Amino acid sequence: MAFRTLVTKKSVRSSFGQIRALQTTAFTLPDLDYDYGALEPAISGEIMKLHHQKHHQTYVTNYNKALEQLDAAVSKSDSASIAKLHSALIFNGGGHINHSIFWKNLAPATKGGGEPPKGSFGGAIDSQFGTLEALVQKMNAEGAALQGSGWVWLGLDKELKRLVVETTANQDPLVSNGANLVPLLGIDVWEHAYYLQYKNVRPDYLKNIWKVINWKFAGEVYEKECPST
Amino acid sequence: MSASLLTCAFLPRQELSESTRSFVWNNKQKQFKRRSGQQVVTAKIELKPPPYMLNALEPHMSKETLEYHWGRHQRGYVDNLNKQIVGTELDGLTLEGVVLVSYNKGDILPAFNNAAQTWNHEFFWESMAPGGGGKPSGDLLKLINRDFGSFDAFVEEFKLAASSQFGSGWAWLAYKANRLDVGNAVNPLPKEEDKKLVVVKSPNAVNPLVWDYFPILTIDVWEHSYYIDYENRREEYISTFLEKLVSWETVSMRLEIAKSRSTERDKEAERKRREEEEANLPGGEATEMYLESESEESEAE
Numbered sequence: 001m002a003f004r005t006l007v008t009k010k011s012v013r014s015s016f017g018q019i020r021a022l023q024t025t026a027f028t029l030p031d032l033d034y035d036y037g038a039l040e041p042a043i044s045g046e047i048m049k050l051h052h053q054k055h056h057q058t059y060v061t062n063y064n065k066a067l068e069q070l071d072a073a074v075s076k077s078d079s080a081s082i083a084k085l086h087s088a089l090i091f092n093g094g095g096h097i098n099h100s101i102f103w104k105n106l107a108p109a110t111k112g113g114g115e116p117p118k119g120s121f122g123g124a125i126d127s128q129f130g131t132l133e134a135l136v137q138k139m140n141a142e143g144a145a146l147q148g149s150g151w152v153w154l155g156l157d158k159e160l161k162r163l164v165v166e167t168t169a170n171q172d173p174l175v176s177n178g179a180n181l182v183p184l185l186g187i188d189v190w191e192h193a194y195y196l197q198y199k200n201v202r203p204d205y206l207k208n209i210w211k212v213i214n215w216k217f218a219g220e221v222y223e224k225e226c227p228s229t
Numbered sequence: 230m231s232a233s234l235l236t237c238a239f240l241p242r243q244e245l246s247e248s249t250r251s252f253v254w255n256n257k258q259k260q261f262k263r264r265s266g267q268q269v270v271t272a273k274i275e276l277k278p279p280p281y282m283l284n285a286l287e288p289h290m291s292k293e294t295l296e297y298h299w300g301r302h303q304r305g306y307v308d309n310l311n312k313q314i315v316g317t318e319l320d321g322l323t324l325e326g327v328v329l330v331s332y333n334k335g336d337i338l339p340a341f342n343n344a345a346q347t348w349n350h351e352f353f354w355e356s357m358a359p360g361g362g363g364k365p366s367g368d369l370l371k372l373i374n375r376d377f378g379s380f381d382a383f384v385e386e387f388k389l390a391a392s393s394q395f396g397s398g399w400a401w402l403a404y405k406a407n408r409l410d411v412g413n414a415v416n417p418l419p420k421e422e423d424k425k426l427v428v429v430k431s432p433n434a435v436n437p438l439v440w441d442y443f444p445i446l447t448i449d450v451w452e453h454s455y456y457i458d459y460e461n462r463r464e465e466y467i468s469t470f471l472e473k474l475v476s477w478e479t480v481s482m483r484l485e486i487a488k489s490r491s492t493e494r495d496k497e498a499e500r501k502r503r504e505e506e507e508a509n510l511p512g513g514e515a516t517e518m519y520l521e522s523e524s525e526e527s528e529a530e
Contacts, residue, residue, distance in 0.1 A: 054461040091395050147342050148397035148433035148451075170396040190396070191452035192461060200301045200453065 026064050029057050030100050038108035042212045043205075044197045052103070055192055059095030059171070066092055094171035098151055098186060105185050107214035117215040120228040128163050138165050140206040143189045154185040154218065158225045182225055184218040272311040272320045274327075274347060276304050279354035286359060289473045294457045302453055303350040310343035324348050325438065332439040345434035349399060352436075353449050358476035365477040369484050376426040383428070384471060387448075390430040391467045394450050398432040402446040402480070404487035406494065424491060443487035446480045 032052060037045030066088040073081035107113035116132055117125060129135040135154070142165060143152035150169045157164055159180040166177050174183040187209060194205035279299060284292035310327070314320045319327050319340055328348050331341035364380055365373060377383035383402075391400035405427045426445075429437055437444045448454075448470050455466035 050460055058461070087395070150396075191456060195453060195456045196460075199297050200305065 027060050027067075027096055029053075029060050030103065032103050034106075034108050034111065038110075039106055039113070039212045042208045043106070043194075047192075047194065047196050050196075051099075051188075051192060056095070056099040059092045059099065062088065063092035063096050090176075091171050094173045094176075097173045098171055098188070101183055101186050102188055104217045105187075105214055106209075106212050107216070108212065111214075112216050113212040113214055114210065115215060117219050119219060119223070120226065121215075121219040121222040124163055124222070124226075135165070136210055139187065140203065142167050143187055143206050144203045146189055149190040152187050152189060153181075153183055155181045155183050156222055156225055158182050161226055182221065184221050185213065185215075272315040274307055274311055274314075274324055274344075276307045277351050279357075281359055286357060286474060289458075289469045290357075291458050294454075297457070298449075298453060299350070299354065303347065306343045306346040306350070310340060310347055313340045313343060319344075324351075328436070328438055335439075342434045345436055345439075348438070349434065349436050349447065349449070352444065353399075353447050355479055356446050356448075356476060357470075357474040358479065361476045362471065362473040363477065365481060367481060369477065369481040372426050372484070377428075383426075386428045387471070388464070388467050390428050391448050391450050392464050394430040394432065396432060397451040398430060399436065400430045400448050400450060401428065401437050401442075401444050403427055403429055403437045403442040403444045404484060404491070405442050406487075406491040424488075443483070443490065445483040445487060446475065 029052070032048075035045075036048040036052070039045075039048060066085055070082065070085050070089065072078075073085065116122065122132075125132055125135055129138065139152050139154065146152065146167050146169075148169065150167055150172075151174075153164075153166045153168065153174045155164045155166055155174050155177075156162070157178065157180050163184075164181065166174060166181065168174060168176055174181045174186070187206065189202060189206075194202060198205040276299075279295065283295040283299070286295065314327060319330060322330065324344060324347060327340060327344040331338040331344055333341070364370065370380065373380055373383045377386060387400060387402065394400055403426070404424065406424050427442070429440075429442070431437065436447075448467060450463060450467075455463060459466040459469075
C-alpha cells in the first residue's frame, strides 16, 4: 500500500515537474567580486556602478520579462508571439550573458588584474599571435573599428582548438558567430562602457582596460576546454 | 519670431558663439597647415555648426554635450570622411550624394558611415531650437492627424521607435512618397493619398535617404547623445527632446520641401513617360531611325 502511494506521489511529481519545466527561473544580477571603485583609474567607479546597477540590471529585468512572455506564448502555442520575442530575447539575454562574463574578465591589480596569462593559455597566445602585445593590438584595432555598439572577444574555437579574435554587434553573444566558439575574454565597446570617462576616445579606453583584465579567469575557461596533459 | 528662426536655419554662421568660432577657426587653420606643409588637398565637406550657440539648448542638452557631440564626434566624422574620399569619385559630390552612392544598396562602401553620420548630425542639430517643443501646426499637424490619428499617437509611436532602437541609431519622422522600390519600377498610378508621414528607426549610420524617403525630423539615440546629461535614461532624454527641443517650424519647412520635391518628381516621371510614348508612335523619330538606309523615302514622308 505504501509502495502504491509512493508510485502515485512520484507520478504526480513528475507531471508537476513537466509543468515546472515550462516555468522559468528568474535570472538575477550577479554580484561583482570587487568594489565599484576598485578598477580605477582604468575604469571609473561611476561607470562601474551605472554599468552594473542600471545597464546590466535592465537587461536582467527585461530578459525575465521576455521569458515570461515566451512561457505564455509557448503554452498557448502562439507562434507569432514566439517569433516576435526573438529580438527581445537576444538583446536582453545576450546582454545578461555578455555582462556576466565581462565582470569576471575584470579584476583590480590587487587581485591579479593586468597580470599576463601563464601556462598553456599563455603559450597558446604566443604561438598563435606571436606575442601578448600583438593580441592586444589586434583586439584594440578591432574594438576601435567596430561601428556603433558591440563587443570584441578573445574566443576559443573548441573544435579546432584555436584562439580567435571576433567582434559581435549590439548584445549578440559570441556563439552567434559560431556554435563552437567559447568566450574567454570580452570587452564591451558600447559607449556606456566608457563614455563618462573617455568620451569619444574609445582607443584610450581600450588601451587602459588591459591594466585590469583578469587573464586568470580567461585561462581557467581555456584550461577547461583544452586541458593540458 | 519664426522668421528669425528660419534665418538662423539658413544662415547659421550669423549666430556663432565664441567657442563655436574657435572650433571653426581651428578647423580652417588645420586645412591651411596641411596644404602649405605637404601640398595635401583635402576634400570639401565641412563641419557645419549648429544654428545656435553650443549652450543654447540648456538645461535640456548641456553645452558640454554639444562640445563633445558636435566638436568631437561630428568633427571626427567630417575629418575622416574627407580623408577617405579625397581623390576618389566621391570627391566633389554633395554630402547627400556621397551618402547615397556609398550606401551601395546596403553593401556599404567604407565612406558610408562617416558620410551618413555627418549628414545625420547636421540634420539633428537643425531639428532642434532653443525654446523648442510644443505642438506643430498647419499642414504638418493636419498630416500628422491624418497619418497617425492624433498628435499624441504620433508622439507615442516616435517615442517607441526611439526607445526600441537597440544599440546605436536614430528615430525619424519622414515623408514617404509613393515609389515602388523594385529595381527601376515606377508606381504607374501615383496618388496624393499614397504619400504619407511615417515614423521609422534606423541602426548606426543608416538614414531614410537610402530608402528614398524624405526625412523631416530626427533624434540621435546613440548613447553619446544623452549619456552626459541623462546617463542610461534614454526615455527621459526622448521625452525632453519632444517637449523642449524639437523645432516644429523647421520640421514644417522640411515637409513643404518634401512635398514640392515629390510633386516635381511626379511631373518629371510623367514627362518622361510622355516622351517615351511619343517616341514609339508611328511617324515619330523612332521610325526615322529605322529607315536610315532608306533615307529618301523618310524625307518624302
